[in-house]
Amino acid sequence: MLHTFIAYVEDLPGVLTRVASLFRRLNINIHSLTVGRSERAGLSRMTVVCEASAEAGHRIRASLFKLENVVDVDDIAQAPSVTRELALIKVAATPHSRSQIFELVEVFRARIVDLTSESLIIEMTGVESKIEGLIQILNESDGRILEVCRSGKMTMRRGQHTSSVLRAMGAAAGDQPEAGDQPETDDLA
Amino acid sequence: METKAKNRAAQAPQTTPIRLTGAEIVWATLVGEGVTDVFGYPGGAILPVYDALRKFPIYHTLVRHEQGAAHMADGYARASGKVGVCIATSGPGATNLVTGIATAMLDSIPIVCITGNVSSKVLGSDAFQEVDITGITLPVTKHNFLISRAEDIAPAIRYAFQIAKSARPGPVLVDITKDAQQATAVFDFEAAKPRPVRPHPMRKIEESSLEQAAELIRNAQRPVILAGHGIIESGAMEQIRTLAERAQIPVALTLLGLGALPASHPLSLGMMGMHGESWVNHAIQDADLLIACGMRFDDRVTGTLATFATKAKKIHIEVDPAEINKNVKVDVPLAGDLREVLELLLPRIPSHDRSAWLKSIDAIKGASAVRDIKNLPDLGHLYAAHVIHDIWRITGGNAIVVTDVGQHQMWEAQYYHHEQPRTLITSGGLGTMGFALPAAIGAKTACPDKEVWVIAGDGGFQMTSPELSTIAQEGIKINIAIINNGYLGMVRQWQEFFYERNYQSTPLISPDFVKLAAAHGIEGRAVRSRAEVAEAVGEARSAPGAFLLNFMVEKEDSVYPMIPVGNALHEMIRRPEKNLIESPEDK
Numbered sequence A: 001m002l003h004t005f006i007a008y009v010e011d012l013p014g015v016l017t018r019v020a021s022l023f024r025r026l027n028i029n030i031h032s033l034t035v036g037r038s039e040r041a042g043l044s045r046m047t048v049v050c051e052a053s054a055e056a057g058h059r060i061r062a063s064l065f066k067l068e069n070v071v072d073v074d075d076i077a078q079a080p081s082v083t084r085e086l087a088l089i090k091v092a093a094t095p096h097s098r099s100q101i102f103e104l105v106e107v108f109r110a111r112i113v114d115l116t117s118e119s120l121i122i123e124m125t126g127v128e129s130k131i132e133g134l135i136q137i138l139n140e141s142d143g144r145i146l147e148v149c150r151s152g153k154m155t156m157r158r159g160q161h162t163s164s165v166l167r168a169m170g171a172a173a174g175d176q177p178e179a180g181d182q183p184e185t186d187d188l189a
Numbered sequence B: 001m002e003t004k005a006k007n008r009a010a011q012a013p014q015t016t017p018i019r020l021t022g023a024e025i026v027w028a029t030l031v032g033e034g035v036t037d038v039f040g041y042p043g044g045a046i047l048p049v050y051d052a053l054r055k056f057p058i059y060h061t062l063v064r065h066e067q068g069a070a071h072m073a074d075g076y077a078r079a080s081g082k083v084g085v086c087i088a089t090s091g092p093g094a095t096n097l098v099t100g101i102a103t104a105m106l107d108s109i110p111i112v113c114i115t116g117n118v119s120s121k122v123l124g125s126d127a128f129q130e131v132d133i134t135g136i137t138l139p140v141t142k143h144n145f146l147i148s149r150a151e152d153i154a155p156a157i158r159y160a161f162q163i164a165k166s167a168r169p170g171p172v173l174v175d176i177t178k179d180a181q182q183a184t185a186v187f188d189f190e191a192a193k194p195r196p197v198r199p200h201p202m203r204k205i206e207e208s209s210l211e212q213a214a215e216l217i218r219n220a221q222r223p224v225i226l227a228g229h230g231i232i233e234s235g236a237m238e239q240i241r242t243l244a245e246r247a248q249i250p251v252a253l254t255l256l257g258l259g260a261l262p263a264s265h266p267l268s269l270g271m272m273g274m275h276g277e278s279w280v281n282h283a284i285q286d287a288d289l290l291i292a293c294g295m296r297f298d299d300r301v302t303g304t305l306a307t308f309a310t311k312a313k314k315i316h317i318e319v320d321p322a323e324i325n326k327n328v329k330v331d332v333p334l335a336g337d338l339r340e341v342l343e344l345l346l347p348r349i350p351s352h353d354r355s356a357w358l359k360s361i362d363a364i365k366g367a368s369a370v371r372d373i374k375n376l377p378d379l380g381h382l383y384a385a386h387v388i389h390d391i392w393r394i395t396g397g398n399a400i401v402v403t404d405v406g407q408h409q410m411w412e413a414q415y416y417h418h419e420q421p422r423t424l425i426t427s428g429g430l431g432t433m434g435f436a437l438p439a440a441i442g443a444k445t446a447c448p449d450k451e452v453w454v455i456a457g458d459g460g461f462q463m464t465s466p467e468l469s470t471i472a473q474e475g476i477k478i479n480i481a482i483i484n485n486g487y488l489g490m491v492r493q494w495q496e497f498f499y500e501r502n503y504q505s506t507p508l509i510s511p512d513f514v515k516l517a518a519a520h521g522i523e524g525r526a527v528r529s530r531a532e533v534a535e536a537v538g539e540a541r542s543a544p545g546a547f548l549l550n551f552m553v554e555k556e557d558s559v560y561p562m563i564p565v566g567n568a569l570h571e572m573i574r575r576p577e578k579n580l581i582e583s584p585e586d587k
């Protein structure tokens, strides 16, 4: 199954290697990994998405906690959450062929963020399937995709599950996936 | 050879803040942590630290190979329960430590390794003797530090000690650049204290789990305690004994658990697993409840998982939450410090009579004891089992025995009956040949008043035999028994059983070990028959200095019983009947 781990880690050299090394050791391929500053000073927040057996979730979470630089871990599992990905897509487009792409961008609620006589860059935020949908349509259209840059997933639980709440709960929330595994409904935002 | 009195000048730790060089801070911090002995080898990138040593009351043992330094720190820690410390220079010095660090990691042994590195200005430039040792050791340490400022040294070393010994212990490496050793900083031991240990959030004992566990124990008909290394690490010997005695539960021990319950205790079954005695493994397979205490269901202990103790409910008491349900799915997990958990559990356990279960185990025991090699008639052949049995008898089971890895290690576990914790020192998880001799030096340094024996194979002994020189230089009194079978015996045994006796690359020509010892000024003698064993062991014990015994044992003897990989725990190869009477032909 697909696992999504949220880890709060100390913002220090080598911490990313330690986290990545844990997955490497287990021979687990990381689908995506995003890191950035969090609401807590000195702590970065990571979203790690990987494919592993259902049982592996416990072990990975327990092992992440054993890393000295890891402060909090949440296994999102099936819990209601919001997931987004950012994609920048550069497409070859002449003034003549642009209009079709403009239409697509409109339909997908994406944006054009750069425009030259040979190419343009589309910026899009959304769930994975939506980004993949746009890429597929672009591939099928006249516009040739030159570059794709995707951020990987960023995930946040819905409701009051802030990191400090999780901590107060002893970070046990990941053990019991909450009822009603809702599909990733998009566009509430 | 004479043993040398060590000068460890008593000196109070530095308590008021003072400006020191980074190199001095290294030692001052170690003194503050209570360190009296370190094992190491100098080189350019650690020279400032060596230069500062003379000012501090710490004894440095010069090793002959850095692997030995790590094993010595490890043996020191295993024998004493304290943190062992080793030191090496950058590059090759640091990489030589790696096998020793991994050995400590796999057996959860608290050691702190200090390495020098090139100056911070040239880090990452492939400078002379530069190696990314924090990168290399990342997967074989609990944690490691790269320190490039003098003011960070004390906090890092103090933090390293805390990490090494807290929860599930393990090795920590502190890599210090040369410029950090040379710079100065204010040394304030108190201020360098690490933040309190952050408890693992998944390490918690649910009241309901405790009750469930107690209920299972109260109702079990055929329970077995699986006793691991965690008992010794947690200091839960009394609690395990109380649990076993009160509820009349037999105790099977892992290799690293030996000594956690006295071998002579009526409820001690002995070692379980691949080379465990048949009654132990049968008891586990027949059990209706397993209470796993501070052990991790290693593959050498369980046999094939699908067939492991299928009739048993399982309670797992373990300090490391990542071990829960890793290999064996358990019914009641109790993730916490073993002693604390047992203290909570014991009040819920009433006394219980389980004589029927204990008798049924005794019945199997009686049947297999007949096949025991100890009962062999003396036909002039020397068996390793005899040697170890005699060493056990003569030392009263009270010596610290440090083994290497191979057949002799398993025979030691079978025939030396350990009464006390920390008296068997052996590389279980990594199975590191070459461990015994240096680890024994560490053990003897930690426990100078204890009798220390090395039991090593002719193969493994040669991996670290230069440490004989360390023994000579330091005047260390240990007794060395080489179980010399002319083979990489354990591998030969696998070739015999599973590779049609194709003894590829396992016959071994060795130097004359007695002469090798003599070249180091160490006494020794060869032993060729059972009749000589007792006297030779006595001679070694009474010699004032180190003594080496070269036991020329039966070449093609095998360790029985053996559970081949892929078999269930009860499907074992037994000692063939004919082997009991005839001697295998010498080849």
Ligand SMILES: Cc1ncc(C[n+]2csc(CCOP(=O)(O)OP(=O)(O)O)c2C)c(N)n1
Binding pocket: B404, B405, B406, B407, B408, B409, B431, B432, B433, B434, B456, B457, B458, B459, B460, B461, B483, B485, B487, B488, B489, B490, B491
């Ligand atoms: C460093 C290392 N290399 C290889 C092995 C594989 N190995 C395990 S036991 C063994 C044979 C050991 O031979 P010896 O030291 O003579 O002991 P014996 O089995 O004969 O008692 C070998 C090669 C190992 N455990 N460690």
Ligand SMILES: [Mg+2]
Binding pocket: B457, B458, B459, B483, B484, B485, B486, B487, B488, B489
């Ligand atoms: Mg041998």
